[in-house]
Amino acid sequence: MKLHELYNTVPRQARKRVGRGDGSGHGRTAGRGDKGAGARSGHTRRPYFEGGQIPLIRRLPKRGFKNPNHLEYNVVNLAILEENFDAGSTVDRDELLKRGLLNKNTRPLKILGDGELTKSLNVTADKFSATAKERIEAVGGTCTEIEKSVYNEVERRKARRAEAANAQASKQD
Numbered sequence: 001m002k003l004h005e006l007y008n009t010v011p012r013q014a015r016k017r018v019g020r021g022d023g024s025g026h027g028r029t030a031g032r033g034d035k036g037a038g039a040r041s042g043h044t045r046r047p048y049f050e051g052g053q054i055p056l057i058r059r060l061p062k063r064g065f066k067n068p069n070h071l072e073y074n075v076v077n078l079a080i081l082e083e084n085f086d087a088g089s090t091v092d093r094d095e096l097l098k099r100g101l102l103n104k105n106t107r108p109l110k111i112l113g114d115g116e117l118t119k120s121l122n123v124t125a126d127k128f129s130a131t132a133k134e135r136i137e138a139v140g141g142t143c144t145e146i147e148k149s150v151y152n153e154v155e156r157r158k159a160r161r162a163e164a165a166n167a168q169a170s171k172q173d
Contacts, residue, residue: 068154073127074107078135079115087119117141 018030032039048055076096084099085091093109096102102109111123113131120140126148128136133143 072107073110074102074104075110075112076101076125077112077114078117078132081111081121081123082115082117082119085119085121087121090122090124092124111136111143 016026016031017024018026019028021027029039037043048057050056080101081091084101085095089095093102093105096109097105108126110127110129111125111132112129113133113135117135117139121136122142122144123136124144124146126146128143128145136143
């Protein structure tokens with residue numbers, strides 16, 4: 001027997017016609033049983049209902065947490081800088097935004113070392129990977145790290161409290 005010789009033994013299954021008399025086997029209660037919510041119109045089980053046993057989502061343990069100090073960076077690789085900038089030019093957040101190389105201005109900028117760099121560039125960013133810094137400086141470029149901006153809420157709160165304490169201390173003096 002070959003694959004093309006296979007055929008369906010039940011090519012067209014007859015539709016179950018309910019409520020058409022007891023002789024049909026689906027009369028009176030139409031296969032819904034006697035009384036209860038399941039016998040009523042409009043009743044449906046939740047798709048994830050498991051018959052009353054503890055559902056899978058409750059059997060699995062809770063894992064992890066959302067770190068309030070997690071910081072998402074806008075990352076740019078050296079290969080992109082090589083393609084889009086001429087030798088000796090200055091690369092910073094504004095220049096990258098102008099050229100459409102950053103998607104969000106709110107995130108800090110990090111330069112990564114993927115790709116080759118042959119041009120000397122003056123790069124200013126919030127953070128550099130070790131390889132990026134090494135490769136930029138190897139071709140005669142400069143890496144300027146911006147003083148740490150306060151991006152997450154916890155750090156902002158700490159900074160505000162420190163400022164308030166300093167202001168109060170200066171008032172008392």
